Amino acid sequence: MSTTEADLSRLVSHALRHQPWLYELELDDEGWVQIDQLVEAICEQGGEWASVDRAALEKMYATATKHRHEIDGDRIRAIYGHSIPGRIYRRRAVPPSRLFHGTAPESWAVIRSEGVIPMGRQFVHLSADRETAELVARRKSAGPVVLSVDSAAASAAGISFYEGNEVVWLADQVPAQFLAVVD
Template identity: 50%
Template structure:
């Protein structure tokens, strides 16, 4: 594992899941001072900026002297990202043990702020494989969901976010 990946994982925990563990406070939209994060992690600003600039998943956002994770939070509060029109089809990878419940009940954010969707099937397959076993990939009729009022937000090049997706918009791949 590279130093950049290690630091990204540490930043993720601090900015998405457990800022108190390292003594960092986030505002209502998930922002904290870059200097506070740098000091708490014992790294340089240049190293943090390198993760933001060169990370493969565009997880972080810098705004002057502030930084936040763009998506994936399990903390209270909500990071608001701009509403965007999704592609006509998106994908969600899940484990075989939860696929049945998802088909019946739809996609819910569970412990996160949003449901995470992938713009391509291969990414969804990789995400679903993290849960163990052969992943189940579901296609999401995002065009129909958006037409029915589901709000989509663009997390990064590969990730789309929604509050929930009803089962009527899901089909197995």
């Protein structure tokens, strides 16, 4: 295979997060698809993708620095980042007492009054640590604003949280009263 694991990860993310219909994939309610179906869909892309097999997917999964996908037996799914129509079902989880969200300064003015909403995704993405939130926000701004989320209070108030992976947490939304700028 001449593609890298990073290239394969991007293609798998596109297929499972954003446009599964382009690959003729049907995700179940939790976003799962059979690995063999995904491999077949990737191979049908032709060119360098024609040689992708299950071993290549498993290597991509095993060597990933950011765990964006999950394999369970003969199934695979994207853990977070979905922009597909319809809602991916997630099981509620108890979050750490504090989470973080990075944003651009111009977005903070809106967030201050409306809270954090998913925008084009199904869920708000939160980080388990300040450093990750800042890194994510730097993609949009050289001078990001990092917000602290009082996730314990938000959860107690009925806000749903879902575990993404070891550094990413998801929420339906986070009202402004649970946010504070980190100095």
